[in-house]
Amino acid sequence: MDRFEAMRLFARVVERRSFTQAANDIGLPRSTATQVIHQLERRLGVRLLQRTTRVVRPTLDGEAYYRRCLAILQDVDDAEGAFAGTKPKGTLRIEVQGTLARHFLMPNLPAFFAQYPEIEISMSESDRWVDLVHEGVDCALRWGELADSGLVARRLAVLTRITCAAPAYIKRFGRPKSLGDLGTGHQVVGLRRFTTGELEPLSFVVDGKMHDMPLAAPFSVTGPESYLLATRLGLGLAQMPHFHVAEDLKRGSLVTVLANTPPPSAPVSLMYAQNRQLSPRVRAFSDWLTRQFRKSVAGIESVDGEL
Structure with missing residues (x-):
C-alpha cells in the first residue's frame, strides 16, 4: 500500500475509532489494516494510536498526524479532480431522512450512476442526529432548520x-x-x-x-x-x-x-464535515442533488448557498 492510501486508512481508523470498521469501509482485511498502521508507526518512529479492547484513539502525535493527513489528502483529491475528464470514484456513505430519500433521491439514482459509474453509494435512513466523522458518514441530507453543529451545510432548496x-x-x-x-x-x-x-x-x-x-x-x-x-x-x-x-x-x-396563514417554509440541506468539504465524491453528489431539487420540487422558493 502506498503512502497516500496508508494515510487514508489511518484517517479512517481515527474517525471510526475501530480497525475493523475502518478496514470494512476501505475494503481491506482487518489484519492487513493493522499491519499497514504498524508499518506506518515504525516508519514515522512514533506511536499514533492507543488501542484498548473497546476503542482505538489517536495519541497526541497521532492527532497531529491525522490533521496533516487530512490536509494532504484533500489537496491530492482536489488536484486530481481538477483535471477535465477525471471522474469521482469510490464509496459515498450518506445518511438521508426517509421521506426525502423516497421522493427525491432514489427515483433519480439511475441518472446519477449513469453520470458517475465509479461511485458506489451506501445509504442509511434515519431522522436522528448523526456524528458524521465518528460514524464514517460522508454527508447527510436533512430538512428543517439546523442546529449549530460545526458542520458545513449546503442549502439545496426551501420547501413550502x-x-x-x-x-x-x-x-x-x-x-x-x-x-x-x-x-x-x-x-x-x-x-x-x-x-x-x-x-x-x-x-x-x-x-x-x-x-x-x-x-x-x-x-x-x-x-x-x-x-x-x-x-x-x-x-x-x-x-x-x-x-x-x-x-x-x-x-x-x-x-x-388555514391557507391564508401558512406555516414557515423549511430548507433542505446537505451537511458534511469540514474535512469532507473538498471530497470529489461529496462535491459531485452535492452538485447533482442540487440540480435534482431544482428540476423536481414543486414549491421551491430559493436554492443554493452555504449556511
Missing part, C-alpha cells in the same frame, strides 16, 4: 409547507377558518423532536411574523411516515411539506386548512 387535515377530522371538529378557531377544541397529531422528545407546535406566518400555536396532541410520533398516516386517519391537524402530501391532496384524503 401546508396545514392539513383529513375529511374525517373536519367532519368531527369542523374546519378552522382563522387562528382564533384553533382554540375551540381543535387538536393536532403530535410530532416530537427526535433528540429532545418535545412536541413541535403548529407555526403560522401572519403579516411576516411567526406565531406558535401549541394544541392538545392525544397521539404523537417521531417519524414522518407515521405522522402522515395518523393525519390521514383523522387524528388531528398537521403541518407538512407540500411534496409529502401532494398525492393526498389530489385524492382528497387530505385537505388544506
